[in-house]
Amino acid sequence: MDELSAMGQADRAAQVNAMHRPVVIAGEVVTRPSSAGTPTVHSFLRHLRAKGLDCVPEPIDVSDGVERLVYLEGESGGDSWYHQHTDEGLVSAARLLRRIHDAALDWEPPGDALWGAPAVAGTELVLCHGDPGPWNFVWREHEAVGLLDWDYLHPAPRIDDVAYALQWFAPTRSDALALEWHHFPEVPDRRHRIHTFLEAYGDLPDVDVVDALIARMQSTADLVRRLAESGQEPQRTWVDDGALDRSAAEISWVREHRAQLF
Template sequence: MGHGGEHDVEQPLAGGRLTAGVARVGDTVRRPASPASRFVARLLTHLAKTGFDGCPQHLGWDQHGRHILSFVPGHVPPRWQHFTDDQVGQAATLLRQLHDATRELASSLRGEVVCHHDPGPNNTVFRNGQPVAFIDFDFAAPGHPLEDVGYMAWAWCISSRPDRGPATEQARQVRNLADAYGLSPADRGRLPAAIRQRLRRNEAFWRDILDDQVASVPHARSAEVLAWTQRELAYTEANQETFIAALRPA
């Protein structure tokens, strides 16, 4: 099959909390244009040239002005959950490969890498139980690797829910993530603070959405996500010494 003819049936794609109107057409995905679309196109074009295949391909724009991306087959988890050490390690390895593939582009933009800025499992495609690609690059921007590693450590390893295991086990898995990514000793020491910083940024982000009453996000939903983020931040801060200890050199 080709890249999806204009007469192929559109199938709405669920998952994104903020981007409405995303649809699959044939073997492509159509995303409504946003202020981020041009940079995402530039980034994905650069990644394709480097040989990194853990993301969609930029295919142009359709007659409605929507961004055309290749459809990445696989499974996207419907919710955050417990992931195995192997899955966490694979996600961290994939993130390192993404970052390394962006270094040349990022250097021209005064950044160390281009960060995804939302590399949670909800933006990750799995095949055969393993993470193989990131999707939804709307928040991508130049930055420091720890911005993404800190977010990933929270999203994949840490949870205030009692059924997700004790903080000591979560901290051990964060160490596994740091090992798989290949963090330097200095950055390992900075990772606990980076996790807390990303949670504070998320808290501010969702408070702004709640205050601005963004039309695409129901008020009750944004209030729910804000409250959850605040619980996660409080839990992480209460257990910060556990995470710091787990990342110290053996």
């Protein structure tokens, strides 16, 4: 499949996601379908809010298969790409992610906690968002001020979230996708953007960043495969539309362009 077809598939994936996980915003209240792990997420968010972090949604309740949260004002979703083109936006997202990771270190998960993605073994585990792409940040004037959609909350080393973010913020994807999918006006300096994000996040363990990227991309594909095999949507439709083949091609691209990234 060529890259233009892949971009069409991305639009299709977004439509499927919206169909299966509809979000309703009424005034200051956001209503979303809940999952078995939603109570764990709400406990986590309440902990962060109690520590003064107003950059995550304030939970209201969970009932009858839906969760309700207080709306965080700003732009997210498809409007996010333009805010993170600048170094200012890039730095603000990295610092916000670091602030959340650090604030969660003293959270005690409930005894019946359920994670949205498999826990990852390692040293100095934090609570990872699991999906910190630009679309899940809330933006105001090129500054990241919030982080939404904690469905994939799980314990993991910091690099788990950071590597995922780099894939989409750098982005570690082809020139065509950077221009057409991420809406950059010209091909970005990925090496500069990766170093800028890492420096702003700060004080990461010494790891091979490109290897961490590849490992995180593969674990994302593996999770999509498992969810699809269990019949979960929208992952089942994504896989039917060729998502795993596209993921394999993007991992190959990172391997082939290692020298351009770090």
